[in-house]
Amino acid sequence: MKPSALLLLILFLFSCKKNEEKNDPKITNQKAQDTLKVQTENDDIEKLDTLKINYLEHKNLLNILTILPDSCMRSWEWKKTDRIEYVQKIKQNNYTLPSKGHFSSIELIQPNTIHIGVVDGSWILSIYKIKPNNYIVLTDDKVGDGNEFMAFEYLNGELIYIPFKDVFDQFFTTLLINENDKKCLEYFKDNYIGFEYDFIGTKKIHITNSLLEEAKSCFKGNTLNYEFNPEMKRFELINIENTKS
Structure with missing residues (x-):
């Protein structure tokens, strides 16, 4: 068989195979189901893991989160560098995903309060406005054996420690x-x-x-x-x- 004839035969067989796939409803349905499955799985992941946070609405709260001393979360560990990176991502995307290495769930429930579920307890940051760029800041590190509170005054980017009972x-x-x-x-x-x-x-x-x-x-x-x-x-x-x- 001449090379040109062989080439025509290969093209003919390939074309027939594609037409068979195109006309076979089982193949078409399977591909559609696989696509739907992937889309559905991705949607589920987004619904379960994605937390939408409007950065501008919670800017003061999130910025204060980045400058808190590590001692505010003594029962677990969330370093300043990690918190800064976390807030930067929220600033860029207006959403966040849970960080499995540090906490199990995060829920922003109020403009001035953020709750984080950690291991056997929770961690809370709340801020209370005195005037622009001036807040009283409270943290509550709650674990199985009690609460550990810390209080600060935030003024123009700086935190000043205050004994909790004095607040x-x-x-x-x-x-x-x-x-x-x-x-x-x-x-x-x-x-x-x-x-x-x-x-x-x-x-x-x-x-x-x-x-x-x-x-x-x-x-x-x-x-x-x-x-x-x-x-x-x-x-x-x-x-x-x-x-x-």
Whole structure:
């Protein structure tokens, strides 16, 4: 067979094969299913892992996150260099993906608060505006054996450490009906780890301990309601009440 005839035969057979594939509904459907499967899997990944964050809306919060000392997250570890890179990606893309090496989930729930789920607890950063470029900054490193708080004043890019108790008016001191009652004071110390801190909106914090319900004769209530006073740069106690767990 001449080379030219052989070439024509090969082209003819190849053309027939392509036509068979084109006309075979099984092959066409399989390819469509495979494509749909990949698209669906990618959509699921995006829905599960992608957290949209508008950088401009949360700029102050995210920038403060990058300059916090590593000691604010002592129970885990998120180095400044990693945080800076993390925020830069949000700035570029307006979304983020979970960092499996450091935390299991992240959820930005308020303009001034970010929650991060870590191992057996959570980590919270909240900022409270005094004036432009000036905030009170609170961090809560919550693990199985309690909370570790830190407080700062942020002013024009710098953080100044503040003792946490100094940021709160009458911090826990008014819960006891009689501060000299040794039995009640001991009960209070034994259940100190049971306090839950709820950062609400841009001004309020509720501090609750449902265990205090068991010793109502010792306490005025089980919940302290605080509201931020920007002029005083501290949280003022609004009231004490009993709330059910």
